[in-house]
Amino acid sequence: xxxxxxxxxxxxxxxxxxxxxxxxxxxxxxxxxxxxxxxxxxxxxxxxxxxxxxxxxxxxxxxxxxxxxxxxxxxxxxxxxxxxxxxxxxxxxxxxxxxxxxxxxxxxxxxxxxxxxxxxxxxxxxxxxxxxxxxxxxxxxxxxxxxxxxxxxxxxxxxxxxxxxxxxxxxxxxxxxxxxxxxxxxxxxxxxxxxxxxxxxxxxxxxxxxxxxxxxxxxxxxxxxxxxxxxxxxxxxxxxxxxxxxxxxxxxxxxxxxxxxxxxxxxxxxxxxxxxxxxxxxxxxxxxxxxxxxxxxxxxxxxxxxxxxxxxxxxxxxxxxxxxxxxxxxxxxxxxxxxxxxxxxxxxxxxxxxxxxxxxxxxxxxxxxxxxxxxxxxxxxxxxxxxxxxxxxxxxxxxxxxxxxxx
Amino acid sequence: xxxxxxxxxxxxxxxxxxxxxxxxxxxxxxxxxxxxxxxxxxxxxxxxxxxxxxxxxxxxxxxxxxxxxxxxxxxxxxxxxxxxxxxxxxxxxxxxxxxxxxxxxxxxxxxxxxxxxxxxxxxxxxxxxxxxxxxxxxxxxxxxxxxxxxxxxxxxxxxxxxxxxxxxxxxxxxxxxxxxxxxxxxxxxxxxxxxxxxxxxxxxxxxxxxxxxxxxxxxxxxxxxxxxxxxxxxxxxxxxxxxxxxxxxxxxxxxxxxxxxxxxxxxxxxxxxxxxxxxxxxxxxxxxxxxxxxxxxxxxxxxxxxxxxxxxxxxxxxxxxxxxxxxxxxxxxxxxxxxxxxxxxxxxxxxxxxxxxxxxxx
Numbered sequence: 001x002x003x004x005x006x007x008x009x010x011x012x013x014x015x016x017x018x019x020x021x022x023x024x025x026x027x028x029x030x031x032x033x034x035x036x037x038x039x040x041x042x043x044x045x046x047x048x049x050x051x052x053x054x055x056x057x058x059x060x061x062x063x064x065x066x067x068x069x070x071x072x073x074x075x076x077x078x079x080x081x082x083x084x085x086x087x088x089x090x091x092x093x094x095x096x097x098x099x100x101x102x103x104x105x106x107x108x109x110x111x112x113x114x115x116x117x118x119x120x121x122x123x124x125x126x127x128x129x130x131x132x133x134x135x136x137x138x139x140x141x142x143x144x145x146x147x148x149x150x151x152x153x154x155x156x157x158x159x160x161x162x163x164x165x166x167x168x169x170x171x172x173x174x175x176x177x178x179x180x181x182x183x184x185x186x187x188x189x190x191x192x193x194x195x196x197x198x199x200x201x202x203x204x205x206x207x208x209x210x211x212x213x214x215x216x217x218x219x220x221x222x223x224x225x226x227x228x229x230x231x232x233x234x235x236x237x238x239x240x241x242x243x244x245x246x247x248x249x250x251x252x253x254x255x256x257x258x259x260x261x262x263x264x265x266x267x268x269x270x271x272x273x274x275x276x277x278x279x280x281x282x283x284x285x286x287x288x289x290x291x292x293x294x295x296x297x298x299x300x301x302x303x304x305x306x307x308x309x310x311x312x313x314x315x316x317x318x319x320x321x322x323x324x325x326x327x328x329x330x331x332x333x334x335x336x337x338x339x340x341x342x343x344x345x346x347x348x349x350x351x352x353x354x355x356x357x358x359x360x361x362x363x364x365x366x367x368x369x370x371x372x373x374x375x376x377x378x379x380x381x382x383x384x385x386x387x388x389x390x391x392x393x394x395x396x397x398x399x400x401x402x403x404x405x406x407x
Numbered sequence: 408x409x410x411x412x413x414x415x416x417x418x419x420x421x422x423x424x425x426x427x428x429x430x431x432x433x434x435x436x437x438x439x440x441x442x443x444x445x446x447x448x449x450x451x452x453x454x455x456x457x458x459x460x461x462x463x464x465x466x467x468x469x470x471x472x473x474x475x476x477x478x479x480x481x482x483x484x485x486x487x488x489x490x491x492x493x494x495x496x497x498x499x500x501x502x503x504x505x506x507x508x509x510x511x512x513x514x515x516x517x518x519x520x521x522x523x524x525x526x527x528x529x530x531x532x533x534x535x536x537x538x539x540x541x542x543x544x545x546x547x548x549x550x551x552x553x554x555x556x557x558x559x560x561x562x563x564x565x566x567x568x569x570x571x572x573x574x575x576x577x578x579x580x581x582x583x584x585x586x587x588x589x590x591x592x593x594x595x596x597x598x599x600x601x602x603x604x605x606x607x608x609x610x611x612x613x614x615x616x617x618x619x620x621x622x623x624x625x626x627x628x629x630x631x632x633x634x635x636x637x638x639x640x641x642x643x644x645x646x647x648x649x650x651x652x653x654x655x656x657x658x659x660x661x662x663x664x665x666x667x668x669x670x671x672x673x674x675x676x677x678x679x680x681x682x683x684x685x686x687x688x689x690x691x692x693x694x695x696x697x698x699x700x701x702x703x704x705x706x707x708x709x710x711x712x713x714x715x716x717x718x719x720x721x722x723x724x725x726x727x728x729x730x731x732x733x734x735x736x737x738x739x740x741x742x743x744x745x746x747x748x749x750x751x752x753x754x755x756x757x758x759x760x761x762x763x764x765x766x767x768x769x
Contacts (some may be wrong), residue, residue, distance in 0.1 A: 027451075027452035027453065027456035028452060028453040028455065028456055029452065029453070030450070030451060030452060030453055030454075051705070054703070054713075090700070090703065091703040092604075093699070093703075094663075095664065096564075096566065096659065096661040096663055096664070096665050097657055097661065097664045098662070098699065098700075100657055100658070100659055101458075101462075101657075101700070104455055104458050105455050108453060108454045108455040108457075108458070108584075109453055109455040120564060120565075121564070121661075121663075123564070123565040124565065124566060124568065124659050124661055126568070127568040127569060127570060127658060128658060128659075131571065131572070151721065187555065188563070188564040189565065191565060226721055244425065286457065316548070337498075
């Protein structure tokens with residue numbers, strides 16, 4: 001080889017070696033993965049949270065803020081059995097592939113004993129968590145997440161949306177048997193789950209508008225609903241769609257009976273967007289409190305929640321119901337950890353499955369966390385109606401187990 | 408093929424034409440060093456890092472397939488992400504529903520990729536002009552919609568998942584992640600070796616003529632349409648292969664992974680990495696895999712998505728304006744500059760007695 005060739009080779013080889021060193025410097029050495037650190041008695045209990053903080057469902061990010069506030073408050077109180085809870089978080093942008101990537105990091109690098117996440121994309125991570133025998137908890141109502149026989153490591157915090165749909169169907173059958181129903185929801189399996197629940201009570205919507213997350217303009221679908229003679233609209237879609245649709249319906253003077261699904265009936269998701277007028281008279285089967293609802297202004301539990309949100313630096317999200325739900329999820333995890341026999345996935349899962357009338361800061365008075373069935377821990381709802389300023393209870397709390405909806 | 412005629416030149420004499428066997432070229436030894444480091448990596452870093460590096464390798468195959476198309480044959484595809492996804496779905500469904508072995512599923516993905524490439528490429532190449540780009544946009548836009556439309560078949564939003572790792576380790580001394588990485592690395596090296604040979608041969612010279620001008624190519628006896636179609640099909644095959652490997656590494660295929668913007672991202676990765684460089688394909692793939700996570704770790708929240716887009720846009724703009732051959736090309740130019748400086752320093756240094764040089768000893 002001549003000098004020119006040799007120096008070119010040297011430079012190229014040096015470049016490759018430098019690039020390799022840079023890549024390796026950004027990686028974690030094999031010996032330093034989190035699973036080893038978990039074995040020590042005083043080491044933190046690691047929980048991973050993959051949550052949408054950007055993308056089409058970036059609006060649910062306050063849920064993570066609430067979760068962080070609950071964990072921070074627990075650590076402030078001394079942790080669990082003297083052990084700190086370490087919450088490692090990552091944005092999945094509501095992309096299932098990024099969710100799985102995050103889960104792998106939590107499990108393989110951080111040594112997480114449980115992974116929490118938001119929404120139906122949790123389905124994508126079930127196989128992996130099952131293979132690694134790590135517990136997953138999702139804040140989601142999609143019915144597929146109730147399949148704990150096939151995916152025994154997966155649980156869900158929200159109740160199965162099909163149960164609430166059955167309550168709506170039951171109400172319609174009893175109070176408006178001739179209703180012509182229109183349904184607005186996401187173009188995913190949440191809608192399939194909801195429609196299955198309605199069908200179980202003999203209600204088949206005449207019109208269905210299933211749209212992607214983030215859609216704001218449903219004027220064409222609303223016109224179609226009107227033309228089809230729809231007189232009852234069930235809305236199960238997040239911000240900004242639900243609020244924008246109700247505002248449009250109000251603008252054109254169309255006033256059908258409206259059912260808002262529990263998880264999209266709060267002020268931040270709907271009422272603050274549409275204004276209170278368009279929501280007046282709407283129904284909802286609720287199970288959690290809304291910190292923006294004036295009727296909880298003097299609630300002691302909400303006051304504690306607000307303090308914890310402020311202490312953890314999340315006061316700007318404090319009035320968002322999703323933040324309270326995240327806080328509730330964090331409180332449930334802390335409660336399960338406080339009862340577990342062992343600080344691992346198996347122990348946490350066993351404790352999670354054995355709630356027994358456990359109070360939770362996000363739940364409405366009279367509703368508690370119960371022993372797991374179908375991977376769910378909440379079974380009670382309170383029918384409420386919006387009076388133009390606040391949600392007002394109608395009748396008694398209903399338990400889907402007692403109604404035969406859940407076996 | 409005649410035997411190579413290369414020998415050490417006596418100092419001070421004119422050099423003969425530099426025709427050396429491949430193993431004596433700097434590129435060969437650089438590649439050997441790179442592969443040696445890559446093979447050592449699984450014993451140094453965590454399984455999670457290996458998972459990400461495996462994803463880089465899989466995406467790199469997809470970007471390399473685009474490099475073949477854009478960088479070497481002068482065609483533009485805005486649907487490579489969809490072909491990547493089609494390969495992923497074909498392989499995963501073959502395993503999940505037909506219970507085919509992994510390697511047969513990979514062959515199925517290759518076959519589907521070839522079919523897709525032929526079906527899209529045939530009319531587009533015949534129509535000429537921008538039609539290939541336009542047709543591929545249609546495919547990229549339609550693909551996720553079709554995945555949702557036929558959700559009974561494709562799994563809809565939940566997609567298709569694997570119940571067990573696609574590349575389980577055959578030995579206790581390697582974890583699944585280590586084994587998977589080595590398998591994917593091998594497939595990447597084989598792909599690049601294949602592509603390198605492909606563009607270095609007669610077809611490569613024919614492609615250069617096509618890029619220079621259609622009339623020039625035709626006047627030199629090149630069947631332009633046929634060659635373009637061949638390369639579009641090969642590119643689609645490799646994209647599908649990369650997609651299948653990516654799906655195996657992730658253990659999952661879902662519609663959200665393959666929107667139109669993913670196809671555009673692959674094209675940007677090709678340009679940013681260097682569309683006429685296989686190393687550039689790996690660099691571009693690394694950006695695709697690592698940039699979103701890095702952005703969200705730097706600026707959590709909604710701004711992170713915009714930061715990733717901003718970085719991509721800035722780097723793309725820089726590449727278009729000041730480094731048209733991408734990061735790989737810029738790196739090559741930098742290496743040449745360093746080499747020139749070294750050579751000039753050597754030229755100005757006092758001459759070394761011939762009897763003491765290492766070359767003479769050899």
